[in-house]
Amino acid sequence: MWWVQQALVWLVLGAAFTAALNFFLMSRGPPLATILSHLQSPPSSSSLEHHSLHQQVYLRGEVYALRNSEYLNWNQKNRTGITNAIHALYDHLPGVKVRHRTPSPHLHSLIHTLRQDITTRGVSSDPWDLAKKWANPRSLVPGSAHGLGDVLGALATAPIISSDVGxxxxQLKIFLLLKGGQRAVFKPIRYLREEIIEGEIYDGADRHNGEVAAFHLSRLLALPTVPLAVGRWVSLRKHILPVASKELATTFFKMEGGEVCFYGVCYYCNKNESVCDNGATLEGVVTMWLPPHLPLTQLHHPWARTYIRTKLAPWEEQPGYCEEVRQHVPYSWDKSPRLLDLMDAAVFDYLIQNGDRHHYSVIAGKLESAVILLDNGKRLRQTTYERLLLLTGGGLSLAMQELLNLDPLAPVLTRAHLLALDRRLSHILAALSSCRERLGGWHQVLF
Ligand SMILES: Nc1ncnc2c1ncn2[C@@H]1O[C@H](COP(=O)(O)OP(=O)(O)OP(=O)(O)O)[C@@H](O)[C@H]1O
Ligand SMILES: [Mn+2]
Known part of the structure; x- marks a missing residue:
């Protein structure tokens, strides 16, 4: 079947992306010179002109060819499932960079529309109800989201009625009930914007600003399955503690300097990992809870990493892995969008460098459900590809900056992170370009 064939192509591509994610953090970054000598296509000089912070972000960004050869050394095993795809990607990278040098002429109208949804206020007198009506198993926010500003504004300011452990x-989080009955989750700041976490891709706590950035990126990519998220400062002393459940309240304590701290209840929660305010407020992200008519369930991701350095995942070893996967529901279901949704999710995850989607969330009992992109502190369709093209030539970083400037926590991302998005986009396009060459045309690659 034609759609199966095309979905297959995307799966191969997705495997390459996932593999990339799996690899680049399997070891500490080697010296830059070593990396450059391994790349068939060195990064543009402009991306290396920035100071060392930028270089570090670069090193942790997308250097997966080198990781591939390191993997062979560690494990004495070839990743036969994906090695060719990675090499082909690098062959196509220089051409892609030349082809997509300047931003699309349509970019500004897209940014304008997305911004206007946020800056226009007073559209709805019941933002919670509006957001609830928007949400369905395939989309949480419509493409034209008139009233989004009211919903984000309400998330950022509505009085907190009660708070509880997450x-x-x-990870550490607080459940909130906001005035008007809306549920939400608060994740506090754990790192400064510039801070780089060493180690594996899944190391470190979630980053609150990542959730804000992921929400806006999802709108830019027209993948509207990220829950609404907005930055917010809360007063632990005035707004959280007085309405806290006993379980949450017992994890609060005061420092000598007067700062209020808490550590919550969760797997990684303990007093040594406490979060403290600055004496008055604490920065974090408020993420809207999905409405009760959309209960979530989790499924194992067929392209999950193994989390064991010396153990290869089946997609790394078997070139025919995707054929195997699509024998099974939900990946086999005729006209099921799930495979394509996973491909879109792979692009999204590669852009935000989330290498930790070992499970993915969908609406329970709905085979047609989109992949709900939760937990973003760390597809491909013709339409997604076109949207990617619209964001080339520096357009992605520009658009993200324009949207994130509207958040209370602006600047949400550093310049280095914004530039990294542009670089990753060109890597995605290079992977697509190599697929097109291998398969003999776009009609074999895009659905
Ligand atoms: N906005 C939301 N609406 C509904 N359910 C949610 C929402 N956010 C999270 N959940 C549920 O809570 C679970 C945990 O959330 P999340 O993944 O954000 O936590 P986490 O502590 O960061 O997880 P991890 O340990 O995987 O990093 C999710 O798998 C999902 O079932
Ligand atoms: Mn998480």
Missing amino acids: HGGT
């Missing part, structure tokens, strides 16, 4: 997941 359940689910392993």
Whole structure:
């Protein structure tokens, strides 16, 4: 079937992306010179002109060819499932960079529309109800989201009625009930914007600003399955503690300097990992909870990493892995969008460098459900590809900056992170370009 064939192509591509994610943090970054000598296509000089911070972000960004050869040394095993795809990507990278040098003439109208949804206020007198009506198993926010400003504004300012420990997941978070009955989750700041976490891709706590950036990126990519997220300062002493459940309240304590701290209840929660305010407020992200008519369930991701350095995942070893996967529901279901949704998610995850999607979330009981992109502190369709093209030539970083400037926590991302988005985009396009060459035309690659 034609769609299966095309979905297959995307799976191969997705495997390459996932593999890339798996690799680049399997070891500490080697010296820049070593990396450059391994790359068939050195990064543009402009991306190396920035100071060392930029270089570090670069090193952790997308240097997966080198990781591939290191992997062979560690494991004495070839990643036969994806090695060719990685090499082909690098062959196509220089051409892609030349082809997509300047931003699209349509970029500004897209930015304008997306910004206007946020800056226009007073559209809805019941923002919670508006957001609830928007949400369905395939989309949480419509492409034209008139009233989004009211919803984000409400998330950022609505009085907190009660607070409780967060359940689910392993990280520190607070459940909030906001005035008007809306549920939300608060994840506090854990790192400064510039801070770089050493180690594996899944090391370190979630980054609150990542959740804000992921929400805006999802709108830019027209992948509207990221829950609404907005930056917010809260007063632990005035707004969280007085309305806290007993379980949460017992994890609060005061420092000698007067700062209020808490450590919550979760797998990684303990007093040594406390978060403290600055004496008055604490920065964080408020993420809107999905409405009750969209209960989530988690599925194992067929292209998950192994999390064991010396153990290869099946997609790394078997070139025919995707054929195997699509024998099974939900990947086999005729006209199921799930494979394509996973491809879109792979592009999204590669852009935000989330290498930790070992499971993915969907709406329970809905085979047609989109992949709900939760937990973003760390597809491909013709339409997604076109959207990527619209964001080339520096357009992605520009658009993200324009949108993130509207958040209370602006600047949400550093310049280095913004530039990294542009670089990763060209790598995605190079991977697509190599698929087109291998398969003999775009009609074999895009769905
Ligand atoms: N906005 C949301 N709406 C509904 N359910 C949610 C939402 N955010 C999270 N959840 C549920 O809570 C679970 C944990 O959330 P999340 O993944 O953000 O936590 P985490 O502690 O960062 O997890 P991890 O340990 O994987 O990093 C999710 O798997 C999902 O079931
Ligand atoms: Mn997480």
